[in-house]
Amino acid sequence: MxxxxxxxxxxxxxxxxxxxxxxxxxxxxxxxxxxxxxHKGYEYSRGENPTRxxxxxxFASIENGTRGLAFASGLAATDCVMRLFNSGDEIIAGDDxxxxxxxxxxxxxxxxxxxxxxxxxxxxxxxxxxxxxNTKLIWLETPTNPLLKVANIAEITAIAQANNIxxxxxxxFATPYNQNPLDLGADIVMxxxxxxxxxxxxxxxxxxMVKDEDLAKKLHFIQFAAGAIAGPMDxxxxxxxxxxxALRVQRHNENALLVAxxxxxxxKVEKVYYPGLESHPNHTIAKxxxxxxxxxxxxxxxxxxxxxxxxxxxxxxxxxxxxxxGGVESxxxxxxxxxxxxxxxxxxLKIGITDALIRLSVGVEDIEDLLADLxxxxxxx
Ligand code: P1T
Numbered sequence: 001m002x003x004x005x006x007x008x009x010x011x012x013x014x015x016x017x018x019x020x021x022x023x024x025x026x027x028x029x030x031x032x033x034x035x036x037x038x039h040k041g042y043e044y045s046r047g048e049n050p051t052r053x054x055x056x057x058x059f060a061s062i063e064n065g066t067r068g069l070a071f072a073s074g075l076a077a078t079d080c081v082m083r084l085f086n087s088g089d090e091i092i093a094g095d096d097x098x099x100x101x102x103x104x105x106x107x108x109x110x111x112x113x114x115x116x117x118x119x120x121x122x123x124x125x126x127x128x129x130x131x132x133x134n135t136k137l138i139w140l141e142t143p144t145n146p147l148l149k150v151a152n153i154a155e156i157t158a159i160a161q162a163n164n165i166x167x168x169x170x171x172x173f174a175t176p177y178n179q180n181p182l183d184l185g186a187d188i189v190m191x192x193x194x195x196x197x198x199x200x201x202x203x204x205x206x207x208x209m210v211k212d213e214d215l216a217k218k219l220h221f222i223q224f225a226a227g228a229i230a231g232p233m234d235x236x237x238x239x240x241x242x243x244x245x246a247l248r249v250q251r252h253n254e255n256a257l258l259v260a261x262x263x264x265x266x267x268k269v270e271k272v273y274y275p276g277l278e279s280h281p282n283h284t285i286a287k288x289x290x291x292x293x294x295x296x297x298x299x300x301x302x303x304x305x306x307x308x309x310x311x312x313x314x315x316x317x318x319x320x321x322x323x324x325x326g327g328v329e330s331x332x333x334x335x336x337x338x339x340x341x342x343x344x345x346x347x348x349l350k351i352g353i354t355d356a357l358i359r360l361s362v363g364v365e366d367i368e369d370l371l372a373d374l375x376x377x378x379x380x381x
Contacts (some may be wrong), residue, residue: 010061012057026049056068067213077208081137098192099341112223141173190206198326199326205230221285269299304355
């Protein structure tokens with residue numbers, strides 16, 4: 001099955017009782033049993049729910065995995081992965097990450113004895129040099145949030161495998177339409193399904209996808225035992241979102257490339273971060289491991305004052321100033337004060353998340369309206 005078919009039909013079946021083409025919202029916490037322990041495969045909705053099951057099957061299918069798991073948020077999915085490890089275990093992560101992932105690693109898990117080393121994954125030697133006998137996981141975000149850095153997934157997973165280390169890839173920015181890390185050797189794919197998988201900014205959800213059955217069992221046990229599952233109504237919405245993923249991401253890819261090219265040629269713009277631009281330092285790697293370059297980009301103005309940046313953000317009309325990304329509508333974000341405010345300032349500045357950095361989630365509107373919105377605000381600066 002190819003991707004456009006998979007998002008609609010992958011691992012899906014019609015609802016057996018009625019033949020309903022769309023899996024209904026099974027808004028139930030529990031299921032009747034005929035005799036103690038004798039039931040129809042469903043006992044309690046933390047463990048299993050038919051709407052969640054349909055979505056989890058779709059998740060597995062679109063990332064070429066055997067098993068998908070749906071969580072209450074992207075961070076709940078990441079939390080599930082971290083619970084695989086024990087005190088003393090070490091994790092290597094990229095130095096540019098969603099601020100909430102960084103906050104979870106440093107403020108929640110370090111106190112339980114996990115050790116995190118943050119390295120620039122553009123250079124594979126940095127990953128190699130950070131490996132110790134205690135390293136158990138490489139946590140990879142590519143492209144990264146918010147600087148759109150691209151790491152070579154196949155090269156890093158090969159190093160990990162040679163050292164008996166797991167690799168997990170946060171594939172939120174790329175989407176499964178553009179990039180499939182399990183096919184490049186990763187063990188776990190994570191998504192904030194809040195973003196492109198849901199696609200309509202109407203839910204908060206996380207996803208994990210895996211190929212290996214043993215690993216799937218361990219993660220499923222944690223999902224069940226820790227309990228951060230996605231509810232049936234959200235699962236229904238996400239399943240509906242996934243069906244148009246391919247169509248939406250094609251347009252996100254096209255629009256974001258045009259916005260990136262427009263900004264790169266604008267005299268008031270200092271720098272644009274988008275892996276689809278030839279000027280991007282990892283454009284070649286991105287071209288090799290991605291089908292398209294995604295809907296996310298960041299840029300800096302030549303006038304790097306906070307005033308100029310805020311003026312631009314406050315005056316956009318078609319782009320909405322808001323956290324999050326990956327919905328059909330275009331959003332603008334100021335990482336330093338919004339999504340990445342939980343990263344201590346010296347760390348932020350070291351990697352380039354300055355006050356002048358603006359992040360755009362380019363939606364699926366008409367490109368002429370998006371460019372006109374940007375043209376208008378750039379004239380004001
Ligand atoms: O918000 P939640 O569904 O819990 O997902 C967390 C998360 C994980 N990974 C990446 C790459 C993310 O971008 C996010 C959430 N990010 C935002 C809310 C944001 O605006 O960047």
